[in-house]
Amino acid sequence: MGVGIEVNNLNAWFGKAQVLNEVNMKIGPNAVTAVIGPSGCGKSTYVRCLNRMHETNPDARLTGSVKVGEMEIYAPGTDAVDVRRRIGMVFQKPNPFPTMSIYDNVAAGLRLNGFTRRAELDAAVESSLRMAALWEEVRDVLKKKSGASLSGGQQQRLCIARALAVQPELLLMDEPASALDPISTGKIEELIFQLKTKYTVVIVTHNMQQAARVADYTGFFLMGKLIEFDKTEKIFTTPSDKRTEDYITGRFG
């Protein structure tokens, strides 16, 4: 089941440039939260701070606290690897492992975390691919075809299946449909709608209609600051901040 998230006083830097400024956000379990804003506003950095991917960049720095469920992910005793295993992430461009088959791609997270029992591995791969609505399309070529041989939309669903296979509590999606055609995008959106019955989902998007379609809550970022965070309906109909209104009515960005 999904977990809640509580972000307090989050600041992030690349070198000397501050990309996030005093962000505070509280997200309930099993909801879809969209993060929107003009490019360069820090929305991608924000989700990368939620599973400690931010720090994989050598120039990156960060202060503040992020609590996912009961776990304070930046507590001194917490292992970043552990955090990332419990928080799944789907990236902007589909990135299947090119040298692995479809099956191996989905099983990679489990195998490389030391889980090797055959029967359960098979079951986990099947259920993950079913959840990602890819099972029917690839069941016959699971071990024959490389993950990289699929179409773009299929690749992205493969990456979602790969993330689901380790059974995360929270799923982060960084513009998961921006590189896809409209039909594949539609499938991913349906998928997100289903995903929230089991997971908490945070999705970054530059597409406001997409945010309006899939999200229960929406946060608007501008120049590293969280300007407004509320129910999606409220953000898109009666925003309380002038800048949010300007953005969603297309007056800038």
Add this chain to the structure above:
Amino acid sequence: MPNLNRPVSSFRKLSNLAFIGSAILASVVVLAPLVAIFGYLVMKGVGSLNLAFLMHLPKPVGEDGGGMANAIVGSLMILGLGSVLGVPLGIGAGIYMAEFGHGRLVTLVRFTADVLNGVPSIVVGISAYALVVLPQHHFSAFSGGVALGIMMIPTIARTTEEMLLMVPNTIREAALGLGIPQWRTTLQVTLRTASKGVITGAMLAFARVAGETAPLLFTAFGNQFWNLNPNQPTAALPLQIFSYAISPFDEWHRQAWAGALILILLIVIAVSAVRVVTSRGTMANNA
């Protein structure tokens, strides 16, 4: 105002033709020695090549026949020892440069590796002599292996680094994002993705040192007899070719050509084996 309507001057046309002509000539002159060398190798080598050459020990001067069996085996032994030292260290250094490649230390290592690549092999030979032979008080296959291994490290390190840098960063992020630890991500995802290139690089380094003679002169030293003990002086194909080539005997000259042909074949086989092995498996080809 110059007359811009006049045709291109004949001087300009001529110098252009001269340029094209000399570029073609240069290419022919460069390629000619290659044809000549391979031609002579095959012509002179094949005639002296027979089963005895591959199976027998060298005969004393004056006796016909004999072969370089001990040198072939010795070369493989020295190269094996060299690879055991050079391949892991080289790949490890390459991984470090590519995956932790920030800061001055890595720039220094990268630069030193490039400079090390240009250090004459004879200097490597003296160093291996001072490092291994002097303390042990005797020549050995082991010291030859150390010399060749040292020569492999910078080459392998740089190709490994280059191959790993070609792996898109999204692949690393995908693995880290699944909560796979750094070491597993690097070894089982990043390195695996780049494995073809890394193996090819290692094989090329192997092929390069396979023909090295100078570093073996005062390490492996050479041996007229069978020796499988890495702690004893050992024959090597390039050493044998060298000493036979500068000898005054026709029979030995013939054997030197045959040895050279075998050496080239060994190098070609090593390189093409990699091509075959790494091109197998259609899975990765789709990528």
Add this chain to the structure above:
Amino acid sequence: MVGQTAGVKPFEHIEVPHIELRSSRISKLLDVLFRNGLLICALSILAIMALFFYELASRSQLTIAKFGLHFFVGNTWDPVSGDFGALPFIYGTLVSSFVALVLAVPLAVGVAVFVTELCPRSLRGIISFTVELLAAIPSVIYGLWGIFVLAPLLRTYVEPWLAKALGWTGLFDGPAYGIGMLAAAVILAIMIVPIIASITREVLVAVPQNQREAVLALGATRWEMVRMAVLRNARAGIMGGIILGLGRAIGETMAVTMVIGNRPEISKSLLAPGYTMASVIANEFSEASDDLYLSALVEIGLALLIVTVIVNACARLLVWSITRGRGGQAHA
């Protein structure tokens, strides 16, 4: 809001196996071990370089102390009476490398220009591959070929002709042995062409296409285009390649040893035998019976090391400064 379609099934119908992944405490330790293990590999490269300098410097103390700088200007090499001057070897190394460069540079640049600017696409791969093959041939095989093919060729055809035509310069004086400085230079030239050619090709390819088009659009011929747009832009890189080739020529041992004649004399004529720093080590190191003799040879090695390190460092800096950003920097 999105409805349910055939594509995405409601999750309640999907059975998920129970999988429990334990967070392992070892993984963090392994990460630290992994990183430090790799660091040691990387440091081994620095250690090797330091070791070279240390071993050679410490083992040449005897002659450094005894002869000082005179070692490098002394003309006599007499192991029996213990008098060591390395000048004939230094001279041999410099002259053979220099002549090799004179022969190799135009050829290498010519091939590189031909491959990048002139030749049909289908030939391009074949020529590059063949030039790379030249680089893969072991030095000892070049030497073998030099003794039995090149030297007789020089002796019977080239050298008599050179003596007749250019004998008055004094550069091609004396009997034609075949074996000698000229043979060494020719072999070296063949060996360093691939190095210079491949670096030159790399920097030529790096010249942006729009530079070529700009010059061609002004009505330039091919030659004018290559001269103005390509070679001028690539000057520094070609220089880097040439210096790398020089480094290789200075240190090349076996092929030169086999064809240069190995006589420690300074002669103006390129037809006369000579000796190089690398060859004297190769020939005499394992026979050097006393400590002073050994020290003298090691000191030559040390000089060779210092020179090649400086030469290569310069060349690398030049090439790096041009191809910067490609392969040099890690991922973000």
